[in-house]
Amino acid sequence: MNITGHTRLGGLLGSPVSHSISPMMHNDSFQQLGLDFAYLCFDVKPDRLKEAVSGLRTMNTYGFNLTMPDKEAVLPYLDELSLEAQLVGAVNTVKNENGRLIGYNTDGLGYLKSVEEAGCHIVGKEMTLLGAGGAACAIAAQAAISGVAKLHLVSRRGRSWDKAKKLVSDINQRTGCQTDLIDLADRKGLKKALESSLLLTNATSAGMAPDTNLTPLEDVSLLHPDLIVSDVIYNPRQTRLLQEAAALGCQTFNGMYMLLYQGAAAFRIWTGQDMPVELIRSRYFKN
Ligand code: NAP
Secondary structure (H helix, E strand, O other): OOOOOOOEEEEEEEOOOOOOOHHHHHHHHHHHHOOOEEEEEEEOOHHHHHHHHHHHHHOOOOEEEEOOOHHHHOHHHOOEEOHHHHHHOOOOEEEEEOOEEEEEOOHHHHHHHHHHHOOOOOOOOEEEEEOOOHHHHHHHHHHHHHOOOEEEEEEOOOOOHHHHHHHHHHHHHHOOOEEEEEEOOOHHHHHHHHHOOOEEEEOOOOOOOOOOOOOOOOOHHHOOOOOEEEEOOOOOOOOHHHHHHHHOOOOEEOOHHHHHHHHHHHHHHHHOOOOOHHHHHHHHOOO
16 A cells, blocks of 8 residues: 555544454555555544544544444534434444534445345335344334335344334334334234245344354244345354244345445445445455
């Protein structure tokens, strides 16, 4: 990489961040397209986020990404939020437009692009989404904005339940998508939702390594072979849910390309150009 006096900086804020694949994905893409941009990781916890964001604004960075635990904590320091970021209440991408910081959430767009790539046309159709944490809310908001006709959000009555209720009400008020909230323990409600859905998405953390024996859906008899079943988890590549669904004849896919495409969407926001995804996928996203 050729750093010059004109090079513009951006990067990832969060804690921890050193494991992230984002620097490779973005720096390689900048180089391929001849863009004089650079991307670094900064380990910043929420109690120092205000100063970090103020510094990035002042230093004319092109923008930055946020990961846990900074995705929600950054909201008070931004000037504007896109619709999906308003609905989710969390931001993973910020664009610096001449000192004005605009927050976006590209996780949902990344997921929907991976759905499209799996050959699933979900616009105008019905889907069931398990979970109500950060990933689930981002997918729900973007699915509603992008034209999914009906969305069933399924959550256990735990930590995220109240947040899920608010999200469902906001989506119904602010988008054309009909959304309802189903208790994960409500077998009848879940069965009905799955019968009319084209796509089931696990956006809970159940099944993620090291707890690979877990599944968010203990009763696999609720699945049917016409259902496309996906998981936002990519470690392991095939969760217990995906294994069980595949055994029943369902088409399945994991969260690997969601990760790729959320980055590609951020890249487009910063540069106005398309990331060379084929190359980046072959180098860093072996599925
Ligand atoms: P989070 O905010 O902690 O939310 C986790 C959600 O899962 C909560 O709704 C939680 O319910 C629910 N949950 C956990 N264990 C469960 C179980 N056994 N049964 C039912 N529900 C359960 O986490 P997150 O940030 O949304 O991340 C969720 C998963 O998505 C993680 O595995 C993460 O690695 C993955 N992810 C992937 C990508 C990608 O690019 N592929 C991007 C983001 C996240 P309670 O609130 O009741 O605990």
